[in-house]
Amino acid sequence: MNQADAEILWEVASVLARDGAKVSRARRNLPPLLFFTDPDRTPRPWETAARLPAGAGVVFRHFGRADARETAQRLREATQARGGLLLIGLDAELAEAVGADGVHLPERALDQAVGIAAARPDWRITGAVHSTAALASPGLDALVASPVFAAGGTSGARPPLGLKAFADWVAAAPCPVYALGGIDAGKARGLIGSGACGLAAISAIQAAFGPD
Numbered sequence: 001m002n003q004a005d006a007e008i009l010w011e012v013a014s015v016l017a018r019d020g021a022k023v024s025r026a027r028r029n030l031p032p033l034l035f036f037t038d039p040d041r042t043p044r045p046w047e048t049a050a051r052l053p054a055g056a057g058v059v060f061r062h063f064g065r066a067d068a069r070e071t072a073q074r075l076r077e078a079t080q081a082r083g084g085l086l087l088i089g090l091d092a093e094l095a096e097a098v099g100a101d102g103v104h105l106p107e108r109a110l111d112q113a114v115g116i117a118a119a120r121p122d123w124r125i126t127g128a129v130h131s132t133a134a135l136a137s138p139g140l141d142a143l144v145a146s147p148v149f150a151a152g153g154t155s156g157a158r159p160p161l162g163l164k165a166f167a168d169w170v171a172a173a174p175c176p177v178y179a180l181g182g183i184d185a186g187k188a189r190g191l192i193g194s195g196a197c198g199l200a201a202i203s204a205i206q207a208a209f210g211p212d
Contacts, residue, residue, distance in 0.1 A: 034126075
């Protein structure tokens with residue numbers, strides 16, 4: 001765990017959440033910080049989830065791995081212990097099975113949001129957006145826009161939005177927007193004033209809060 005980076009990320013995320021609440025379009029409370037898992041970059045995500053600040057959230061993306069149910073259950077236990085949110089990526093059945101708090105949808109599946117929200121009004125539903133056309137997608141509690149900065153993983157092939165375009169997307173969106181992509185402790189403070197409702201990250205959160 002990198003205590004200094006962890007403190008910066010949580011501090012900035014908390015400032016964004018507090019500022020966003022003043023003009024919030026949120027239907028319900030949202031965590032300031034979202035830890036996105038990745039089977040390759042975060043092979044034991046429950047260890048990091050157990051070290052997150054109370055109230056932070058986890059988005060579990062299993063991409064069809066055989067151990068998805070076991071990992072999801074570990075994450076449910078870790079998030080419940082710290083009062084945190086657990087969302088399952090594109091798998092409502094698994095979310096039901098482990099008692100998760102909702103789902104996260106990739107941009108290609110945003111059309112599922114309305115149906116899921118009708119079936120499970122108690123769930124939180126977030127969706128990934130990489131284009132302005134997707135900003136108005138209905139049925140979502142929050143959007144996760146990426147990549148804000150140059151990023152690795154699957155976002156590496158997309159050009160970064162930059163702070164100005166990201167802020168424009170936030171202003172145009174009908175619901176709160178998280179920033180994702182290339183965010184680390186060195187860049188996080190640049191998002192203050194952008195209108196983001198919080199931070200989302202993979203490697204930066206793993207490095208800051210994960211086990212040594």
